[in-house]
Amino acid sequence: MHHEVTLISTIAIGFVLAFTFGYIADRLRLPPLVGYLFAGILIGPYTPGFVADAGLSAQLAEVGVILLMFGVGLHFSASDLLAVRGIAIPGAIGQIVLATLLGMGMCWLWGWSLGTGLVVGLSLSVASTVVLLKALEERNLVNSPNGRVAVGWLIVEDLAMVLALVLLPAFAEILGGKPVEGHGAGSTDMPLLLELAVTLAKVAAFAVLAMLLGPKVVPWILARVARTGSRELFTLSVLAIALGIAYGSAHVFGVSFALGAFFAGVVLSESSFSHKAAADSLPLQDAFSVLFFVSVGMLFDPAILIRRPEAVLGVLAVIVIGKSLIAFGIIMLLRFPIGTGLMVSASLAQIGEFSFILIALGISTGLVPGEGRDLVVAGALFSIMLNPLVFALISELQRRVQLAQPAGTAFFGQPHYEALSHELDRIRARSEERTKAHDLKLHSLLEQFPVLSLVERQDQEALLLMFRPKSAAPGERVIRRGDRADGMYFISSGAVEVAVNGRTIRLDAGSYFGEMALLSGERRTADVVAVDFCQFLVLDRRDFNQFMARHPAVRAAVAEIAEQRREMNLAPTAEAEAGTKGS
Incomplete structure (x- = not known):
């Protein structure tokens, strides 16, 4: 040969x-x-x-x-x-x-x-x-x-x-x-x-x-x-x-x-x-x-x-x-x-x-x-x-x-x-606690933001790594109208107010915002201000684009909600205030 x-x-x-x-x-x-x-x-x-x-x-x-x-x-x-x-x-x-x-x-x-x-x-x-x-x-x-x-x-x-x-x-x-x-x-x-x-x-x-x-x-x-x-x-x-x-x-x-x-x-x-x-x-x-x-x-x-x-x-x-x-x-x-x-x-x-x-x-x-x-x-x-x-x-x-061992002896x-077993058990328990904490964090994320559950199980670990933590104090401006879109924000705790077209809409923990400008490629259309001590998980622009390209089901769901929000922005004030707003 x-x-x-x-x-x-x-x-x-x-x-x-x-x-x-x-x-x-x-x-x-x-x-x-x-x-x-x-x-x-x-x-x-x-x-x-x-x-x-x-x-x-x-x-x-x-x-x-x-x-x-x-x-x-x-x-x-x-x-x-x-x-x-x-x-x-x-x-x-x-x-x-x-x-x-x-x-x-x-x-x-x-x-x-x-x-x-x-x-x-x-x-x-x-x-x-x-x-x-x-x-x-x-x-x-x-x-x-x-x-x-x-x-x-x-x-x-x-x-x-x-x-x-x-x-x-x-x-x-x-x-x-x-x-x-x-x-x-x-x-x-x-x-x-x-x-x-x-x-x-x-x-x-x-x-x-x-x-x-x-x-x-x-x-x-x-x-x-x-x-x-x-x-x-x-x-x-x-x-x-x-x-x-x-x-x-x-x-x-x-x-x-x-x-x-x-x-x-x-x-x-x-x-x-x-x-x-x-x-x-x-x-x-x-x-x-x-x-x-x-x-x-x-x-x-x-x-x-x-x-x-x-x-x-x-x-x-x-x-x-x-x-x-x-x-x-x-x-x-x-x-x-x-x-x-x-x-x-x-x-x-x-x-x-x-x-x-x-x-x-x-x-x-x-x-x-x-x-x-x-x-x-x-x-x-x-x-x-x-x-x-x-x-x-x-x-x-x-x-x-x-x-052959007598019972109880x-x-x-x-x-x-x-002594060796206890030491190894302690080491294993510590390792399992780290794994459990990691799994709990992932589970909490999916529970708090159901749209992310559309991600396939093997890719959810990668999703957790994509998020960048960010915090904001009451009164701090998170997003300014007219700025370039830097990412999509998921609210882990606290609340924000979105000001758009003369209206003010409150978003609490479990909501997200910032996806509309990323999907359209346009500049921000609203101001977002923290009204409480807030913790965010931010999906940066580059990660957002890569993530949505790999997960069309998530993109479709986010795009559908973004379209509903766009329509609400154009609706009468009373109807819009009953909805949820993204910028």
Whole structure:
């Protein structure tokens, strides 16, 4: 096939096969991701037939990881991260150290070097956030306390892996690999320590910028885009922010794409746009996350099952059994409940994206042989396939533990778990209050001005952003006859008097004025003066024109009322005073 359509063929065949085998897997009562993995094996370089472009597949999969981590950040605020730090930070670091040592011991039994064991052990110690999120979403556990702990745990793992990716080239030659540019034999301890300090400073600087500057800049950008009322522009802005911050963080601060996207989501989670951004990016998250699993399948060489079956079983045992037991033991030492230990253990019983990055770096530095990559990929493939079964077993164990618990007694770790649950509930309640206040404001607006209820539901958020608040004191002139029309005024509170053709008409809260001059393009035909302390919502001329062009039903309703008011202005005084006036 011509190289010009390599991208198209990779996406098309990947999606078609993923759909076909995902559906078959579902009919066989297996998770669809098993079908996605099998589709990847079929189009990989180790099976006959069509071979997809591995480089393109990996990059498409990276986009899926970025979007998925962005979605995690949208639902996982900075407050959540701080709430679970007491278990996530010591737990993740301790689990990485012990699991790495376990992997190194296994490699030592195979006769591999210390450096090889270190890289392989690190690759086996870190779980896939993509796989975890899919598992939690299927069981509706993302927002549960245990789910939050598991996600926070993996975020800490990702941060640790960022540091490992920086340090590995620096120590490659010392560990028995080949020299890496900038880290040769002539290097001293000082440059290495300096590089480590610079790396940590970059990560810290990125986190500080994301947390301090992001909440001010990102919502401001999205507010301006939302005011345009263009759905495609808003979706594009969300993607631009997610991918832009991910790319910028990787190239400027040395942070991984996925971690940068996660912080972009965290920044946006504190704004009123988080739900809309999540809804708009969800279809793309689902589509590209499928390509992630397909790309994993493409890396698998089935021949490794014949060459080293015992090694594959050993790697799988470290991932599924060793890591789970280590995590469970750490959580028990931290005095958290058995249920939390079981949930985190199931979450860590697989490996994924960071494992591939680490093992690829190990190969490029000469520390890991090609067989090491095959074993890690085999471990990832089978652990991902087995992960739903692990979660099912864990769920059954949790049920039995709860049944065995005597009624009315506190189980082990209850105080720590309740404190964490209360903190997460408090954070969630605060977030829900912001959302409820926003929804109440929108509902009140539509209730007070029924004409705006003609706007489609998905565009009502944008409508709320278009309004500019304005106030006026009693006696203040709001509109002067003969002026150019600057906007349409909606009276939230107070009252005004409209003077036109020698008549005075009073408008109270819930009324609006100023639409006639905007519709006709003429100058103002009346004076409007506040007779009470007034609060207005103003739709500026530009926004009015854009809004009416996009919503012809609202324009027709406003134009009809404006025509009635025009006729009243020409009617006898007594009849006009009984009506409502706009200027």
